Amino acid sequence: MPVVLVHGHPFNRSLWAPQTEALTAAGYRVITPDLRGYGESEVVPGKTLLSDFADDIAGLLDRLGLERVVVGGVSMGGQIAMEFQRSYAPRVRALVLSDTSPVAETEEGKAFRNSLADRLLAEGMDGYADEVIDKMLAAYNVTAMPDVAAQVLTMMRTTAPEGAAAALRGRAERPDYRDTLAAVKSPVLIVVGTDDAYTPVSDAEAMRDLIPHATLTVIEDAGHLPGAEQPARFNKALLAFLDEQVVQGTS
Template sequence: MTSYGYCPTVHGQLHYAESGAGPAVLLLHQTPRSHDEYRDVLPILAGAGFRAIAMDTRGFGRSAAPPAAATIEDYADGVTALLDALGLDRVHLVGHHTGGVVAVEVAARWPDRVDRLVLSSTPYLDAEARAARAGRPPIDDGPLSPDGAHLAQLWQRRQAFYPAGRPDLLARFVRDALAASSLEDGHRAVSRYRMEERLPAVRARTLLIGADADPYAFVDLERMRAALPAAACVVLAGGGVPLPDQMPAEFAAAVLGFLPTPNAEELA
């Protein structure tokens, strides 16, 4: 059973969903999603003996907004604020897309707080990537229309990157997008992040998950492997941009295949 809660922090109220008991696994979503991205993953991880927690990153879902022009570092501050509020010194950390970039920063800045690290469809960001993204038009945002046409445009902007015949996934995306404090702040934060300077500081054992039908991130998988040569790697065939909610069983199996099996003392 999944439960929901708020944690008061110096950054405002942070919202999360959790299921199960045991070693903690914290899951970070992509922009502009929420904990709902992991709705179907949480009970699978819980059933395997983990306390699975999916937070709403600052400014998304039901969490308080970060400062204007938020950075990846701002989002990472929210992660550790939630850990502190929940009394968690150390967790397994899982991030998808933007959540993977935030997870890199958390693992680099607070290596003693991350046991194992899972980076799903995480873009590789260096000077070349930042330059390429600098002039890119907005991914999700657009001008408001008096007749509400911008709502259909939000759907249409993402439709090509979602599997055919799964309007339910797009509906979940749109619900989250409408709740976000900004549709683009997360994307802009990713585009400014100096990942190549932070990856050498990552000490956690790492798994890279690639989704071969994800045109945004799959092209960066080999560069991530080169930057993290000791990392394990799994490719999920047919997985796209919405991988965790598109293929929750396969996604959870990849994560569970990498995490250490909880022992009896941890489950007590």
């Protein structure tokens, strides 16, 4: 069974390395693309809408000859998964939404994302990466898990500013996905770190209450990236969901 995992901003596909290893060992096919403007994908200036990312994933699936897949994402990647659900619902076997929000951007948020895009183009990624590392990870994990912190910092620092800025400008225009989620008929797993500074547990609980038959797992001792901070706990929840809700549900 194919599982597509979509990274967030400003990362790349290597964020999913622990999940790729665990899922592959369990017999799943894992697809972890670098989004346009990130990782080894082509750097694109201007503005990249969430719908552009979703269309890219659909095109990748077409190229791979895959019709229906499990789609998961973290943070911005979760919003891309929601956009994929909105535009390509028949292709979604199940959704995995980690540390993300379905709510449309506020006017204040739009201004912030556009000003941050300007800043990244002017200054590069280093200063921004240093400022947000203790929000991407729970602050206590930055010191307790130096290898994880170093990996996350490297991903952020090596992301092309043009690609990151284009995604920020597109994300500022994101729609509200709550109606989309309320209509989902496929199984949905929601995951969140207990100490997520960006999308707290209350946001995840609101999504769970919105989605029919959604499963919520709260990962202890983690922030915004529980798949990197607590991979064993994250993988246990993901594999249990796939086995119980997806594989058995289609057998």
